[in-house]
Amino acid sequence: MRSEIADAKRVVVKVGSSSLTGPDGHLDHGRVRELARLLSALHGRGARVVLVTSGAIAAGLLPLGLTRRPRDLETQQAAAAVGQGLLVRHYADAFAEHGVTVAQLLLTVEDVLRPRTYRNALNTISRLFRLGVVPIVNENDTVATHEIRFGDNDKLAALIAHLVRADALLLMSDVDGLYTAHPDTPGARRIDRVDDLTTLDVDTSRVGSKVGTGGMRTKLQAADIATQAGVSVVLGHADDLERALAGDEVGTFFAPVRKRRPRRLLWLAFAAEPRGFLHVDAGARDALLHGKASLLAAGIREVRGVFSEGEPVEMIGPDGHPVGRGFVAYSSADLEHEMGHSSSEAGHRHQRPVVHRDHMMLATD
Ligand SMILES: Nc1ncnc2c1ncn2[C@@H]1O[C@H](COP(=O)(O)OP(=O)(O)O)[C@@H](O)[C@H]1O
Numbered sequence: 252m253r254s255e256i257a258d259a260k261r262v263v264v265k266v267g268s269s270s271l272t273g274p275d276g277h278l279d280h281g282r283v284r285e286l287a288r289l290l291s292a293l294h295g296r297g298a299r300v301v302l303v304t305s306g307a308i309a310a311g312l313l314p315l316g317l318t319r320r321p322r323d324l325e326t327q328q329a330a331a332a333v334g335q336g337l338l339v340r341h342y343a344d345a346f347a348e349h350g351v352t353v354a355q356l357l358l359t360v361e362d363v364l365r366p367r368t369y370r371n372a373l374n375t376i377s378r379l380f381r382l383g384v385v386p387i388v389n390e391n392d393t394v395a396t397h398e399i400r401f402g403d404n405d406k407l408a409a410l411i412a413h414l415v416r417a418d419a420l421l422l423m424s425d426v427d428g429l430y431t432a433h434p435d436t437p438g439a440r441r442i443d444r445v446d447d448l449t450t451l452d453v454d455t456s457r458v459g460s461k462v463g464t465g466g467m468r469t470k471l472q473a474a475d476i477a478t479q480a481g482v483s484v485v486l487g488h489a490d491d492l493e494r495a496l497a498g499d500e501v502g503t504f505f506a507p508v509r510k511r512r513p514r515r516l517l518w519l520a521f522a523a524e525p526r527g528f529l530h531v532d533a534g535a536r537d538a539l540l541h542g543k544a545s546l547l548a549a550g551i552r553e554v555r556g557v558f559s560e561g562e563p564v565e566m567i568g569p570d571g572h573p574v575g576r577g578f579v580a581y582s583s584a585d586l587e588h589e590m591g592h593s594s595s596e597a598g599h600r601h602q603r604p605v606v607h608r609d610h611m612m613l614a615t616d
Pocket residue numbers: 266267268269270402423424425426428429430431432433434453454455456457458459460461462463464465466467
């Protein structure tokens with residue numbers, strides 16, 4: 252019995268295209284209804300639920316007279332644009348049968364990466380929770396080109412899980428867990444529990460189903476992000492969702508590995524695209540890693556990239572290895588100017604740290 256899942260008060264459930272489609276690749280309405288039934292019941296028990304769902308492209312195939320998922324990006328995006336409205340209509344009708352109102356949120360990974368849009372998304376979700384509404388999230392496929400190529404709904408679900416400080420993330424797919432290699436491979440075994448993703452040795456090189464995108468690779472990345480944010484993760488077959496929610500030992504369980512951290516630091520560590528790189532000397536690296544120090548201009552040897560004050564940057568050690576990430580207190584132009592001066596010089600005495608200790612996440616954190 253997994254009490255972390257059974258007792259979860261905030262739950263993010265992600266369903267992939269492969270578990271929403273029938274053998275013909277089209278949307279399976281029975282599956283949508285079953286999902287709505289289970290999540291309405293969970294919602295009725297007082298849990299705050301977010302559904303992250305793929306399936307827009309699949310729902311767009313039939314109206315466009317397509318028999319299979321298109322290969323080219325533009326047609327995939329067109330199919331998603333046709334299908335998304337239909338997908339949400341099916342969900343809205345199915346949830347309404349249980350008296351539950353749903354909301355549609357279309358996000359790009361970028362929206363969750365930029366501080367302002369991230370905060371706005373959180374505010375909207377929080378308000379929806381208070382209104383008793385179940386948010387239904389999909390990637391905004393019209394603009395999220397990489398998502399369609401790489402199947403980032405897994406990552407999006409993990410980012411949403413730490414955005415809403417979920418207790419549990421359920422990644423539901425067409426496979427009943429993580430296997431040591433593609434399940435068709437002779438000798439492949441299912442793994443019941445993962446306590447440390449860094450020592451995990453599995454083959455995820457073969458991508459998955461005909462309709463899904465990322466295969467296991469993106470699910471493991473999602474599990475990594477979520478478990479490091481203190482979220483328990485179950486990866487399992489969509490048919491086992493009811494049992495997974497009840498805490499039964501189905502699928503693969505990924506134990507959370509860290510205590511919760513401030514949202515903005517998690518964002519920095521797992522989601523942010525650094526806008527610049529600060530190459531630091533050995534003294535600065537050691538002070539950061541072992542002395543819990545802030546980064547001062549004197550320890551920076553080189554600045555790469557163009558950034559404004561407050562943007563995320565990566566700090567790189569003299570050996571070329573990343574030391575950590577932080578929110579920088581100077582623009583790149585101001586920093587270039589500051590670097591030529593020591594903090595003991597007149598006019599530079601009150602130099603603020605370039606990256607304050609409270610605003611960084613180190614590789615060793
Ligand atoms: N090591 C592995 N363990 C389990 N499944 C794997 C593994 N490697 C590849 N796969 C494939 O990944 C698929 C699930 O990924 P995907 O098709 O992207 O699903 P979804 O649409 O649910 O996101 C499975 O159907 C399976 O064929």
